[in-house]
Amino acid sequence: MSQPQAAVGAPVPRVDARLKVTGRTKYAGDNNPDGVVHAVIVDSHVGRGRITGIDARPAEAQTGVVKVISHLNAPKLPPREGTLPPGKPLRPFQDDRVQFFGQPVAVVVATTLEVAQHAASLVKVSYDVQPPSTDISAANPADNPETYARGDADTALETADVKLDLAYRMARNHHNPMELASPVAHWEGDKLTLWEKTQWVGGTVATMASEFGMPPGRIRVISPAVGGGFGSGGRTHVHTSIAALAAREVKRPVKLVLTRRQMYFGVGSRPAYEYALRLGSDRRGRLTASTHDVRAETSRYETHSEAVLEPGRMLYSTPNVRQVYRHVPLDVNSPWFMRGPGYSSGTYCVETAMDELAHKLGVDPIELRLRNEPADDESTRLPFSTRRLRECYREGAREFGWHRRNPKPRSTRDGDWLIGMGMAAGVYDTARSAAQASVRLDADGTALVQSATTDMGPGTATSMTQVAADALGLSMRQVTFRLGDSLMPTAPGHHGSRTMASVRSAVQDGCDKLRKQAITLAVKDEESPLYGVDPTEVVVRGGRLYVKDQPTRGETYQLLLARNDRTHLEALGSYAGAPESERFAFHAYAATFAEVAVDARLGLVRVRRMVGVYDAARIINPRLADSQAIGAMTGGIGQALLEHTVTDHRDGRIVNANLADYLVPTHADMPDMKAIYIEGEDLEADPIGVKGLGEVVIVGVAPAIVNAVFNATGRRIRELPITPEALL
Template sequence: MSPQPQAAVGAPMPRVDGRLKVTGKALYAAEHEADGVVHAVIVDASVGSGRITSIDTRDAEAQPGVLKVVHHRNAPKLPYRDNSNSNNPPGRRLRVFQDDQVLFHGQPVAVVVATTLEAAQHAASLVEVRYDAEQSTTDLAEGKPDKPTHYARGDAEAALRSSAVQLDLTYKLARNHHNPMEPHATIARWDGRKLTVWDKTQWVLGTQTELSTVFDLPMDSVRVISPFVGGAFGSGLRCWPHTVVAAVAARETGRPVKLVLSRRQQYFGTGFRPSYEYRLRVGSDRRGRLRAMAHEMDAETSSYETFTETVMPAGQMLYSMPDVSQAYRTVPLDVNSPIWMRGPGFATASFVIESALDELADKLGIDPIELRRRNEPNEDESNGLPFSTRRLRECYTVGAREFGWNRRSPRPRSRREGEWLLGMGVAVGVYETQRNQAQARVRLDADGTALVETAASDMGPGTYTSQTQVAADALGLTMRTVTLRLGDSLFPPTPPHGGSQTMASVGSAVLDGCDKVRRQAITLAIEDPESPLYGAAADEVVVRGGRLHVKDDPVRGETYQRLLDRNNRSHLKALGSYAGAPSSQRHSFYAYNATFAEVAVDATLGLVRVRRMLGVYDAGRIISPKLAESQAIGGIVGGIGTALLEHTITDHRDGRIVNADLADYLVPVNADVPDVRAIYLDGEDREADPLGVKGLGEVVHVGVAPAIANAVHNATGRRIRQLPITTEALL
């Protein structure tokens, strides 16, 4: 078939769902309507470990409007079948209201259901729970680590001992919470043995599977609906206990139940980026050529599940060196389970590796960019595979030119404006290009409009828009004649909406389905004696604006509408599919960036202000430049939060999170956000997927925190190895 004209892909299209969102017509999880809906409020455990000895619900149940209080003594026993088709970590997932054990502070111990939210909230405050409390362990330094996961090539210890230059550095990274604008919420309704759930989730299939196994229902007896997600950053990548609680409450009361987590409850009701202690030893020669790195990583997890993330690969492939050793240990604590958060694993490793590279450059008197160039690998040294694309050298060149890197002084504290010390920093970001199986259903109607349905989510990156762009070009239609439906388990299955895999996976399935429908139409036309295209070669026919025509003879053609009407066809349809990454890889697939930061630090007060940031990205083909720029801005702003503001404070006496609100858990606001610029290198990666994309949502966050930390060192001469970088650390 002749390549289709690309009118939508690559153009800065406005969001197709923008009007719905700004007018309030886009419905989020708690905004859907269910006849007779009642409200549920969770009662949280007030101890960090122990057992429940009594629950007094008499005062709560006596309140007007209260329908029921459910807890472990009156809740139904739930099957909780094994669930391997989910994002649940290994272990024994939390079973709500199934026993008297308390595993972490904030664990659901009861739920109050009432006719109004106010009645449920008040009654929940009257439930009296007594405990036999035990001393909880919530400090990473006090936990007992699990057995480590190892990686090694060469002999890192010997190489370190013989290296002319050696560094031995320990970094600490605080726990971060996602804090999306939309709180996690669920509406659950039972119709006999069938369960319908409107849920905030990044994976409707994952939530469907979890509820199916918890309640021992056939998959087709559970429907999950989630057309819009108001931000998630990874927090919606699994089904959390509150969704099960809502379903239990709905079944016990016989009414549809709405349950919305409070902002405070989100700090222990959903996951978080785990805290780390990360020791890195580096060896190089005096010209900066790396000899070896030894990584020792300790990360928190819960006592009942073992959460891990991809924190190891960056240390294996980012720079060239013959000898590497890694030991990654999880540390079980009396906390709820962590979950992936933007740039998971790679963002953590990047802070450590890129900070250490900067320290090495400073010690050797080598420009930080030049040091990185000297250690650029020719292949992925972790597996010997060639990179599909790796254009970091170009990222350095473009970034240095556009950011004015030549104005950076290599001597700390040498640039000043009054009381402000100025500094520049750079860091590399990398994230794996994930692809997984996906499907999309495509229908072209006789009126010349198309409908595409797929179960993928859209938590904000613009899935509705980018997938519509792909569909419009593949079908030869305008974007306004294509309707995309997302977020329903009745639609064809897709992988989780995370890990930067949606465009590559779902987009490839959409492309395949639309290509199939367009080919059906072309075949119909060239075999129809009444068509102007009768007898034409199929590979010479293209479609533009809903009109099929010979590529080199635009006059010879007809519209979809005329073709289908004449052939008495109400529609054409196809199921598009994408098989995911091949089992045997021939290339190493990653997206990359070089991130530049300029900061000003008050010499007296230690206040850090980020003045400018630039990200230069090797991220394959850019489907939507406007959405891509938005992704970069969001990733950089999140990275500023990680670098300078965000951290959870836990009272280790009982496991209570002290700053479980947006007044005390600080996130960047408008006043914190500097001039931000993003540059995407032209190109594509056809080895990765049919669209040539690599993924954007994760890589734009990776590398931001170390770029800022390196800039702070350049400004002040102080090397801070702990995130966030606080005023106290700089004084």
């Protein structure tokens, strides 16, 4: 018998909302173990070269300085293998090489933060400087491109009725979460405890074990709250290794907080891209061929790749496709996955090209997309588990008022403002990974659920509490969900929109097992009102077990456990993750609609309103979902109009490594925004029917804005972000 659903699907507030708004949530840097000292990184002021000398004497002479560590006195670490991304990861102070501007070259440990900061400014580093290569347009790609092909795209393009030959550029973007990276490392003998800002406690354990050549069982990572991540906490960066190394060297707990400036060099970024795209179609707009030639920046020491080509393979029916992905090694910090990684960048190019094709053919942009809807995933030859993109278009067009759009560019004005509407589709992979969750029901009728997952903002603790409450037949007040500790049952990384499908499936499994334990105990207990009842006929609600057709026949968990002298019941839930061989293609989908106003004289762009419609299958909490969607639309405004890294190619310095010069959207930039979710579930994807929401909500936002700018101005801008000077 399925359980009554009281919490799942309801827009309940976050269980930790009061803690967060009152400042009582404890983040990594808020931990202060006894004897803690402070570490400040000294970073390189050259973009490439060798360190020829380090004079730490002025720093070491300062009262309160405990130690200055560099490659001159750091211990040698064991070799590391099997890293991701492939290559040779940056490690703390193992040689004299400088591979990018801002690379850590020393660390100062002192009794106070102020002393450590001052002492770090006194460390003098000399270099044998070599000219860095930081310009993707001027650098040569590596010799091993990634390729994909079906059909004969080049021949089909030659014979196509309609052809487009387009070139796009996308600037590097930075994660910029509110919480700075702030590990606190504490050794007790040969055991390491690490309070860390991470999206994957298990991944940090594995990295530290590999870094220091020690068993994972001697490492504990604690991260119950993450103050934003956008992907930056998805890997363990070198500053965490530095904190742990320093703590081991000085034999005291060490806290290391990166500055905002250091975040631009230290936690990765969405890579810059150059994307050449050619489309061919017949006169009705049915795609016949496409070629995609991508140049993507990566570091020289690691090879970072993203699924930037995936949308061009499967979003539309195209019989002939050729794709080439070329890595361009540069003297930069390794890129890392940022919200909607790969898909967001690739969809920008594909969706603006589709808008351009629609305009050239005189076809409505939605109609063009409908004419190219695929019957299955042509890149894998698998049927879609679900694909409700048509419904997304229909609902979005109705809600947004798409019928009022004038297809003629520069035809709608509001005083000095040119008004335009645009739309774009979005897609993201449905990721699922193995997960576990422990469940304990105590004799007082309350439950504790635990899993080593984390929460960087989507409300993991809230949604998991909802699931557990319904599965156990309790109110949410009677359930506590704890997370973010590597001693808890294992969970995958909190990225790639996999947490809901993976961890929630494990929570559901564990709670179902425990509820069935209680029911079995009751129906076998001669003193129970449920004695002899078919277990499948028993449900639980409000902490009370009863026969579904006889609500008065039943008893509470408390009475059942007390009579049987049980202090608690417990179970371990698990989810195996995606099978090795998939039978379906799993994706979440989006359709984003945007209206912009462009100042005809100044070129300023303002987004007036946006509507996002999502096929993400089952929605556990609409309020949390809205938070994700609105946040992603805001991030997409930044991607389209504001965010870009300015690099001085003479030395590799990021010129705008601060929140004054690297512009991100603020409240003043946020328009009226609405999110709509297409009803349905995807039980082929996972036992609970979800597809993940956190990534897909940003995919398609930037091209919707760019397409609206064209409708407003008649100007095709193929470089992100769109700056006012590009429209003048």
